[in-house]
Amino acid sequence: MKYLLMTIGLTSALAVSGAASAVNITLDCGPAGAGFNICKAGAERWAKKTGNTVTPYETPNSSNDHLGIIQQQLAAKSGDIDVYQLDIIWPGLVGQHFVDLKGKIPATDIAQHFPGIIQADQFDGKQVAMPWFTDAGMLYYRTDLLKKYGYSKPPTTWAELASMAAKIQAGEQQTNKAFTGFVFQGKNYEGLTCDALEWIKSFGGGTIVDTNGNITINNAQAAKALDTAASWIGSISPRGVTTYQEEEARGIFQSGNAVFMRNWPYAWALGQSADSKVKGLIGAAPLPTGGNGAAAALGGWNLGVNKYGKNIAASIDLVRYLTGPEEQKIRAVEGSYQPTVMSLYKDKDVLKVNPFFGTLYNVFAAAVPRPSAATKTKYNQVSQDFGNAVTSVLIGKAKGADAVRQLAADLARVKGSGW
Numbered sequence: 001m002k003y004l005l006m007t008i009g010l011t012s013a014l015a016v017s018g019a020a021s022a023v024n025i026t027l028d029c030g031p032a033g034a035g036f037n038i039c040k041a042g043a044e045r046w047a048k049k050t051g052n053t054v055t056p057y058e059t060p061n062s063s064n065d066h067l068g069i070i071q072q073q074l075a076a077k078s079g080d081i082d083v084y085q086l087d088i089i090w091p092g093l094v095g096q097h098f099v100d101l102k103g104k105i106p107a108t109d110i111a112q113h114f115p116g117i118i119q120a121d122q123f124d125g126k127q128v129a130m131p132w133f134t135d136a137g138m139l140y141y142r143t144d145l146l147k148k149y150g151y152s153k154p155p156t157t158w159a160e161l162a163s164m165a166a167k168i169q170a171g172e173q174q175t176n177k178a179f180t181g182f183v184f185q186g187k188n189y190e191g192l193t194c195d196a197l198e199w200i201k202s203f204g205g206g207t208i209v210d211t212n213g214n215i216t217i218n219n220a221q222a223a224k225a226l227d228t229a230a231s232w233i234g235s236i237s238p239r240g241v242t243t244y245q246e247e248e249a250r251g252i253f254q255s256g257n258a259v260f261m262r263n264w265p266y267a268w269a270l271g272q273s274a275d276s277k278v279k280g281l282i283g284a285a286p287l288p289t290g291g292n293g294a295a296a297a298l299g300g301w302n303l304g305v306n307k308y309g310k311n312i313a314a315s316i317d318l319v320r321y322l323t324g325p326e327e328q329k330i331r332a333v334e335g336s337y338q339p340t341v342m343s344l345y346k347d348k349d350v351l352k353v354n355p356f357f358g359t360l361y362n363v364f365a366a367a368v369p370r371p372s373a374a375t376k377t378k379y380n381q382v383s384q385d386f387g388n389a390v391t392s393v394l395i396g397k398a399k400g401a402d403a404v405r406q407l408a409a410d411l412a413r414v415k416g417s418g419w
């Protein structure tokens with residue numbers, strides 16, 4: 001993986017505002033792809049307005065590898081990257097390295113965002129990041145194929161999903177051997193934690209660790225959820241699903257080779273783009289339930305200012321701009337990034353391109369957080385242990401009941417006398 005540094009040339013803007021006070025800000029724009037380009041374009045708009053320049057920084061694909069790089073840089077007190085994007089689960093892990101934005105970003109700006117996300121961006125009483133976009137797991141389906149096989153609506157239970165997927169897969173495979181029923185994030189990484197949390201929560205099996213820090217994973221419903229997911233592998237989902245992250249799943253769905261996909265909202269804009277084979281054929285629904293309601297994992301990305309950076313004031317201004325309503329609207333329209341600015345859910349342009357922001361609003365509003373607040377600096381270990389346990393069930397090495405019993409014991413060791 002190469003981490004590219006690219007400087008946006010903005011000489012004309014510099015000339016306008018006077019180069020003497022202009023600074024260059026390095027901005028973490030995430031992995032290469034559409035998201036990186038949209039981030040870069042937003043930074044360019046800010047640069048043009050202020051006369052500064054921005055160097056977008058490219059990170060690896062998975063949230064885990066992204067975190068690894070950030071932790072290394074911050075442990076060395078490196079100021080090379082001024083503004084980082086932080087996964088919603090990270091403020092407890094890296095928050096001490098970020099500037100407190102309280103009082104620096106106006107309270108009226110802060111009040112425009114969902115209060116729960118503002119709170120998730122706090123660490124030790126400090127506002128260490130500002131919400132940029134939120135994420136919630138959802139079910140994508142092929143409207144044309146549901147119709148073709150006689151279904152009038154998407155599945156509402158996992159059992160329904162499995163039977164619909166099996167029937168459609170059998171039919172489509174007669175002419176397309178590559179066709180599969182259901183793709184999701186089955187690789188052992190942070191994405192699997194999100195998907196498996198959704199299965200377990202929707203079966204009534206809790207959230208691994210509850211908000212009080214109690215380890216709750218060792219229960220029959222959690223075991224059942226994992227056994228159910230294991231039954232998909234090699235039947236309605238390809239065996240390779242245990243190597244898929246978001247982009248692998250999207251690639252299969254978008255090339256027309258799956259009827260169902262679990263993914264985040266960003267996949268909507270790309271699925272409806274000109275080069276998508278399924279443009280105009282995609283429906284969006286809440287994820288199915290295992291009997292305890294639909295559960296969408298809460299994800300999302302936030303922007304924080306590196307306290308070791310050299311241009312703190314300009315960095316704060318960039319964060320304020322990028323997380324503000326104007327920029328969030330552009331990102332929602334162009335990339336289906338779910339705004340954190342509440343008023344944008346009433347914006348006609350946003351809803352026209354992303355009708356599911358309206359229809360799934362209640363699901364998104366009730367999205368289930370991973371237990372990062374309760375487990376604090378140990379969250380990463382909790383998530384990794386959880387991922388290992390889930391993987392052991394998905395690949396048939398363990399039964400759900402044994403896996404959750406063993407996981408609870410492992411987590412108790414990680415917790416020790418407290419999180």
Ligand code: GLC
Pocket residue numbers: 063087088089134135190191192194246264298299300301
């Ligand atoms: C998305 C979510 C993020 C999550 C990641 C897992 O990027 O926004 O919160 O950790 O997916 O792959």
